[in-house]
Amino acid sequence: MRVLYLFAFLASALVLFGEDASGPVITVRKGTSIVVETKEITGAGGPAALNVLKNDFQLSGALSAGDASTATIIVSGSATGSNFSAQATEKTGGVILQKTYAGDTRRAVHQFADELIETLTGQKGIALSKIGFVSDRTGHKEIYTCDYDGANVLQLTHDGAISVSPALSPDGRRLAYTGYQSGYADIYLIELPSGSRNRIIKFPGTNSGAAFSPDGGHIACTLSKDGNPEIYVTGLSGDSPRRLTHSRGVESSPTWSPNGSEIIYSSDEKGSPQLYRISSSGGAGRFLSTGYGYNTQPNWSPDGKRVAFNVRTGGGFQIATMDLDSGVTRIAIGEGENPCWGPDSRHIIFARGSGLYLFDTVTGKETRLVGDLGKISEPTWSR
Amino acid sequence: MKRTFSLVIVLALSLTACQKQQKQEYAGVEGDVVNGTPLPPRQEGVSFFSHNVAKGQFQPIYFAFDSFQISPSEAGKLRQIAGFLKSGRNNVILAGFADERGTLEYNRGLGERRAQAARDFLISLGVSSQRIQTVSFGQEMPADPGHNESAWAKNRRAETGVVK
Numbered sequence: 001m002r003v004l005y006l007f008a009f010l011a012s013a014l015v016l017f018g019e020d021a022s023g024p025v026i027t028v029r030k031g032t033s034i035v036v037e038t039k040e041i042t043g044a045g046g047p048a049a050l051n052v053l054k055n056d057f058q059l060s061g062a063l064s065a066g067d068a069s070t071a072t073i074i075v076s077g078s079a080t081g082s083n084f085s086a087q088a089t090e091k092t093g094g095v096i097l098q099k100t101y102a103g104d105t106r107r108a109v110h111q112f113a114d115e116l117i118e119t120l121t122g123q124k125g126i127a128l129s130k131i132g133f134v135s136d137r138t139g140h141k142e143i144y145t146c147d148y149d150g151a152n153v154l155q156l157t158h159d160g161a162i163s164v165s166p167a168l169s170p171d172g173r174r175l176a177y178t179g180y181q182s183g184y185a186d187i188y189l190i191e192l193p194s195g196s197r198n199r200i201i202k203f204p205g206t207n208s209g210a211a212f213s214p215d216g217g218h219i220a221c222t223l224s225k226d227g228n229p230e231i232y233v234t235g236l237s238g239d240s241p242r243r244l245t246h247s248r249g250v251e252s253s254p255t256w257s258p259n260g261s262e263i264i265y266s267s268d269e270k271g272s273p274q275l276y277r278i279s280s281s282g283g284a285g286r287f288l289s290t291g292y293g294y295n296t297q298p299n300w301s302p303d304g305k306r307v308a309f310n311v312r313t314g315g316g317f318q319i320a321t322m323d324l325d326s327g328v329t330r331i332a333i334g335e336g337e338n339p340c341w342g343p344d345s346r347h348i349i350f351a352r353g354s355g356l357y358l359f360d361t362v363t364g365k366e367t368r369l370v371g372d373l374g375k376i377s378e379p380t381w382s383r
Numbered sequence: 384m385k386r387t388f389s390l391v392i393v394l395a396l397s398l399t400a401c402q403k404q405q406k407q408e409y410a411g412v413e414g415d416v417v418n419g420t421p422l423p424p425r426q427e428g429v430s431f432f433s434h435n436v437a438k439g440q441f442q443p444i445y446f447a448f449d450s451f452q453i454s455p456s457e458a459g460k461l462r463q464i465a466g467f468l469k470s471g472r473n474n475v476i477l478a479g480f481a482d483e484r485g486t487l488e489y490n491r492g493l494g495e496r497r498a499q500a501a502r503d504f505l506i507s508l509g510v511s512s513q514r515i516q517t518v519s520f521g522q523e524m525p526a527d528p529g530h531n532e533s534a535w536a537k538n539r540r541a542e543t544g545v546v547k
C-alpha cells in the first residue's frame with residue numbers, strides 16, 4: 001500500500017505540474033474543468049454510487065463528464081454495500097488515486113470525490129460538507145439539515161415556535177440558531193452527533209445571528225441587552241460577552257475572516273445598511289464601500305478573498321460579491337437571499353422562494369438542491 | 384434628508400435621556416459607555432406570548448420604511464403609554480416588527496431598534512428603564528399578510544404588551 005500511495009503521490013504531482021513528458025499534460029486553470037470518464041461501478045451498490053459520484057464531479061465545477069475521446073482521467077470502482085473502492089487513472093494508465101472506504105456508500109463516494117478533486121486541483125472539495133436551512137413546511141419555521149447535494153434532508157428542530165438564523169460550526173458538528181420558544185429571541189446550540197441542545201445566549205432583549213469563529217471556539221452575534229442591537233463575541237456557552245460595536249444604528253450578521261482576526265458586519269449607522277470591517281478584538285469599524293444603498297447578510301469566503309452579501313435594487317434582492325483586495329463589487333446572482341460560501345470558496349448557496357440553490361461563481365451555473373419543502377430561507381454551510 | 388432629521392431627533396432624545404452619552408454617536412468609538420439604556424433582567428414566566436401579558440390595550444406605534452424614528456404622529460401614542468405607566472405599577476414588553484422588504488436578520492435588528500426607540504422615548508418621558516423589556520420578531524407575524532404598501536405600513540410597528 002505504501003508503494004501505491006507513493007506512486008499515487010508522484011502521479012498526482014506529475015499531473016499537477018504537467019511535467020510528465022510521456023503522458024497527456026493536464027493544465028488546471030480557473031474556469032476550465034478536467035474531463036473525467038466515469039466508467040462502471042460494479043457491485044450491488046454500483047448504480048447508486050455511480051449517480052452520486054457523477055453528481056459530485058458535476059457539482060464541483062472542477063470536473064466535467066466526458067467519454068473515452070475527450071476524457072483525460074478515467075474513474076472506475078466497486079460498491080458492495082459495506083465497502084466502496086475506486087480508482088482514478090490517467091488515460092495512459094498512471095494511477096492518480098486508489099482507495100477503499102468502509103461504511104455508508106454515499107459518504108464514501110463523497111469522500112473519494114473530495115480527495116480526487118483536492119489531488120487534481122489543490123482545492124478543498126465540497127462533497128462532504130453539510131448544509132443547514134430554515135423551512136416553514138410544518139407551518140412553523142424550523143431548522144433542517146442536509147448533505148451538500150440536497151440529499152438526506154432532516155428536520156432538526158420541532159419547536160413549534162419560530163426557529164431561524166441557523167449557523168453550522170466550521171466542522172459541521174454543531175449548529176447554533178435563534179429560537180423564540182421562550183417568547184424572546186435566544187440563541188440555542190445543538191450538538192449534532194447527539195442532538196443535545198442548550199439555550200446558550202438568553203440576555204434581556206433580542207439575541208440572534210450567531211456566527212462561529214473559524215476555530216469553532218467563539219460565537220459572534222447581535223445582542224440588544226445594552227439598549228441597542230450591537231455585535232458581540234461570546235464563548236460557546238454565551239460566556240464573557242465582549243461588545244465590538246458602538247453605534248445608534250442596527251448592527252447585524254457578523255461574519256469572520258479565515259484567521260478569526262476580523263469581522264465584517266452590516267450596520268445602518270449611515271442611514272441605510274452598509275458593510276463594515278472591524279478587528280474581532282475591538283476598535284473602530286471601517287466602512288466598506290460597495291456602491292449600493294442596501295447591503296446586508298455579509299458572508300466571508302473561507303479563503304478570505306471575497307465577501308458575498310445581499311443588495312437590494314428595484315424592489316428585489318440580488319447577491320453581490322466584493323473582492324476585498326481591489327474593492328470591486330459585482331452582482332453575482334440576479335435574485336436570491338442569504339448567500340453563504342462553501343469550503344472551496346468557489347460555490348455559494350442561497351435561498352430563493354421555495355428553493356435552496358448552489359451557485360458556481362466560476363461558471364455561473366445554478367443548481368437547485370432542495371425544493372418542495374415550503375419556503376426556504378437562511379442557509380448555512382459547514383467548512 | 385429624512386435620516387439626518389431622524390438622527391437629530393435621536394440625538395436630541397439621547398441627550399435628554401443621558402447627558403454622558405453624547406460622544407458615543409458613531410460606530411466603533413471605543414469605550415465602555417453604552418449609547419442606550421441597558422435592559423432590565425427578564426421577569427420569570429413573562430413574555431410577549433404569556434397569558435399574564437395583555438396585548439392590544441394600546442395602539443401600535445408605526446414607522447416609516449427602513450426607519451426607527453418616532454414620528455410626531457406616533458409620539459402621542461407613546462405619551463399615552465407613559466401616562467399609564469406613571470400612574471400605575473405595571474411593566475411592559477415592547478415588541479418590534481418589520482415589513483417583508485428587508486433581509487431576515489437585518490429585520491430582526493430593525494424590529495429590535497424600533498422597540499428600543501419606543502423604549503427610549505418612554506424613558507425620556509420619565510418612565511423607569513427597569514419597567515420596559517423589548518423583543519423583536521423581525522418580519523415574522525405580520526399584522527397584515529398582504530404584499531402591498533398598505534400592508535407593509537401596518538407591519539412596520541412596535542406593539543405594547545402590558546404585564547398584568
